Amino acid sequence: MIFKSKPLWGEKTKLKSSYDVVIIGGGLHSLATAYYLAKEHGITDIAIIEKNYIGFGGAGRNTAIVRANQRTQHNVPLYKEALDLWPVLTKELDYNLMFNNCGNLNLMHSEAAMKAARMTIATAQFHGVESHLIDAKEAKELVPALNISENITFPIHGAMFHPPGGIVRHDAVVWGLAKGAAKNGVEIHQHTEALGIETKNNKVCSVTTSEGKINTRQVLISAGGYSAALIHDMLGIKLPISVLTIQAMVTQPLKPLLDHVVSSGAYHCYANQTLKGEVATGAHMDPWPNYTTLNTAHYIKHQAEALSEFLPCLRGVRFMRIWGGLADMTPDMAPIMDGNNQVEGFFMDCGWGYFGFKSCSAVGKYMAQFMATDQCPDIFKPFALKRYEEHRLMGETAALVNYTPDN
């Protein structure tokens, strides 16, 4: 029989009093970092501390889109590597991550947007990432359900087509990485809450948890939307992060209808069809900071209005489930990855907003390298916290963003 009944991420063990590395948060970035620490660097004495169950947060709440057509040269190589890693990880972990590289179609609704797309496309091409500007007719050939008529709020001028992107089964990544990490000796402690980090002479010395105290030299906080609050509470480091609720939803399952991920900035909406046939859609964030994952009435309505316009056939399908997750937004839509800077032995990986899923594999790889060698990899250097002190935002979006409660 193909099926073997063995716990996927190891038998439950009791928390030890000391580990080489403690990772707070049981999401994708944590699991990936642990996996690479154990596999590539031989550091296996690792405890992952998760308050709920692995994949509870953003890892299981995203819409699983992956792509490498970001705007700036600091981001593109990182996401490209992440994209290239899906088939590699599928093989390494011997776990089918179900990478569907169907390509992403990002709709443009104005001349200005077409110009912005050209810059992004040129950046991708310059870095060897496939991405093309296509017109509305070509977009319609790729996605026959598109409405390219003029009589909608934001008529479609064209699109940025990025063939190597697509969708990965997010739960499979969580479980696959957990399996891979556990196989290499990493301990995953679910239903265990991290309560504090103790330092001595500005060096990390231990982590207090609901299951006891752990002595350790290195701690990584990569707890998704909860990171900024944890980092502030535990170490007093203030981060320029606003936590916002982001919502996503799925329709009832359909036979194949959308062969590509379709997204639109103007409509604040993306849609892709999962392998199960559901149309998963989302994108909008309610612009007031909060730590709830509650849904709002207007949002599902907005989404229906938007899809009714640019994918009008979907008017005949039903939404069956909506959920919320947290997005930890920075002012420049780029993450904060830093280590040994504020406190020796303390590493952070946060501020991913809604890019945490697509980046997890590559970030895990380099964060492991960072922690194992205590040397910041070049690819991480632009993401250090000090860029905000220097007023050097990363330009991952062209627009200026502001997440105060008043905007």
Added chain:
Amino acid sequence: MMNRLDHMPTLKIDGFRKIGFIYKKKKYYGVEGDTVATALYANGIRIFARSLKYHRPRGLYSLDGECSNTCMEVDNIPNVRCENTLLKEGMVIKEQNVKGSAENDMMSFIDKMDWMMPAGFYYNTMHKPASIWPIAMKQIRKAAGLGTLSPDFEMPGIYDEIFPTTDVCIIGGGPSGMMAAVAAAKKGLRVIIMEARPWLGGFFEYRSSQYKPGKDKGSQSLHDRALELDREVNALENIRVFTHTSMVGAYNNNLITGFQIGKESDLFDQRYIEIRAKSVVVATGCIERPLIFDNNERPGVMQIGCALRLANTYGLLPGQKAVFSIGHDLGLEAALELSSLGLNIELIADIREDGQNPELLQKLEDKNITLLKGWVACKANGKKRVKNVELSSIDGLASKTVSCDLIVASAGMTPVTGPVTIAQGKLKYDAHTGFFLADKLPEKIHVTGRLLGLDNPLSIETSGTIAGLQAALDCENCSIKEIGDIKKSLKNLPGPTRGTKLVTAPVKGRKSFICFDEDTTIKNIKQAIEKGFDVPELIKRFTSAGTGPGQGGIPGHNLPLYVAKYQALPDISIKPTTTRPPLVPTLLSTYAGTNHIMLKQTPMDKMQREDGGIFRNIGVWQRARYFSNDLTCKKEIENIRSNVGMLDASTLGKFRIHGPDALKALQRVFVSDMSKVQQGRMKYSAMCNDDGCVIDDGVITKLGENDYYFTTSTGRAGQTVEWIRYHTRYDKWNFHIVNLTDSMGVINLAGPNARKVLAKIVDMDISNEAFGFSEYKEFNIKDCIPVRAMRLGFVGELSYELHVPSSYMLSVWLMLKDAGKEFRIQNFGVEAQNVLRMEKCHIILGQESEQRTNLLDVGLEFLWDRTKADAKTIGAVALSQAEKDKDRFKLVGFKMEENGRAPHDGSLIVDEKVRGYVCTARDSFSLNEAVGMALVDGPLSKIGTRLEIYEDECNGKRIYGKVVEMPFYDPEGSRMKM
């Protein structure tokens, strides 16, 4: 009358009114009042669909749409739940997800392959070698999904939306809901009832048993009582009843959403309803908890309510020979009723060893119906339909097989807790009822009736009255004492009934389905638990149970109960999985409602369209971008450079700020020293954010002491008031901001002949001496139209920006047009303006600036006044700090080498790395060469630097430009000052 029972008062069909429909290309008939599924059932159809994974035959199971068993394609709309979709004349109904037909599905062999497909099998297969995966994926996609939707499908129908407010919103129009409504309404409150079925009555409505059982029974049936309550509700004018309305969402502060299905007389097919209520009563009652045994979803297996309502509501006998396997008195009651209607009851297996209503037991005995206490169905046999059932005692020791064509099965009742959980109420497992009962409720939400575990009709009703009064108390229309009195009377009535705990019959569970939609079996759940997925939420994810079209409808409470039982967990730790909205799958067209396009139009919209304007939606506005099909706008540009033209600039943000502290507020947000602006003068300036990035620019005019008129860019108009308020929030300053964006229009009259045109319609001296460059004038046209005129030079020519009240815009525009006739005045659009200003190197924010650039980087340093430190100007600190940083982006002008063409906007400036990008570049008609502006790394900004330009799709071929002085056109600015 067709083959229907016709004598019961509970019937909702009119057997004499036939309704024709097409099923699988053949014509069939139902009757008025039928749902699609009951009409098909009446025509002998038993297999409605095939299941998602195993292509198992599926039939009518419940009538309330908890699963996808009766999902079919109706009039090209996929996944329609036929069991609660009313039949309409001419409907075209097709089967879904079958190869062949639902009756003979060629894919049904997969049912035998289940051993290959344990829980989560796809994670462990199809990836070795990697080349298999793309092929496998294609097959998975084809196999998955239920209905088919054509990409050019157009949804017919009218979708409306309403947003009522009310005092009390009651979810569920059964006995407790109606009682609550009456109680609240009698307290003078406005009440809304939402009822999912097309009629009120709920748990009473379809039953003909006695309303008041026991000694003092009258002749009133539960059905009669339901009608009585219905009449009472309808007699109260302050109760608004929405029938055929499903509640789907609950949000903070009692915002309840739902949708209503229109009757034939309604002007909508469906309408979205969003209710803001002061208080909410959840009276959703119970559904039956599915009984899990082998083949528990075989056509011929149905729940008690389904069997009973088929007969009592739709006049259809559900089968010929029935075996009941139940765990609730409703099963006994249904057996008696159905038996008297002609159904042969072979046997009733009751999960309960004791506790049955003795009256019902007596009647069963009178009718000679065998009741086996402590017995349960274990396996339904029959390939496509039930042929017989294997039963056993709960301990599995005794067993027997009974032939039948109908198995009425359910494990007991379970409350419909969805509305409670999505309203953020917390549930707690209750061992006595076996229910998840509301534990902690948010403020002003109440539960009532069967949700409390009550079962007795009088208890249900009394609890409804209590809930209604509690809601009235929330609205301050009721006393606590009054509620206390009624609560006492509830104490004297029967309390919550003991519930059954059994989830599965004593079976291994290979073909015992806990979730029908996803074909998840008990065996799958065990497999998941063994794999380490130990909490229901993870098991749900791993096995997909409860993630199908019916969501948690079938597995809802069974999953946590089973998991707890299997893991031998204590009651306290039994927690249901999260229920998520919408509680009933809802059409996108319903959510979208009327879906208005709500873009703003300027006062000149119509006229510019008539003049051939090609419009674009920009932000919240519609604007004329071109005035011919020549998208380079050659004629429009040349006309401005040599003659005169008019641009509608009404979309500019326009504000008045006044009050004692108005100047202080301006000093806070604008980087320039606003105190230097003299009365009747104006100044161009910019606002920054805390990083020194320019967020907005505009012209500020001093109208009087602490009274200013200022403009913002089109895109920022909406945020400006908030921006100024936010950044002065601790200062307690006294000023007012009035948004004049929509009440004022703007005409930009530009070109060397502009003065001649304007002079013809004004009665004052507008010579260069009297009204010079960068000056401001107020005057009236024809003694009545007030105009604020500014001499600005955005496009680099003599020009007047005329700010006119919106209502006069058309008049002034026509006067100018008339006055300009002799010069052949022309319209010009946004793109022509874009090129004209680019030649002058006047920036547009967002086009020549971005997140990485501050005021200094884009060459607006001259606006910044460093001396007004006291003003705490936003961004000033950052600007001082960034001033020394030479590596920042800088805005530069460039020309192309060897008279080359302009690069595409957005092209990169590169060496080995990306060093910047082209903001705007054009082949300039005015200059006869290609020019543009780019943002480049500081070191590349020196005049004369060669720029290597990388365009998209260039295949490695670069083009080159050179950094030159800005502006390109009329560097001395003499043309705009003439």
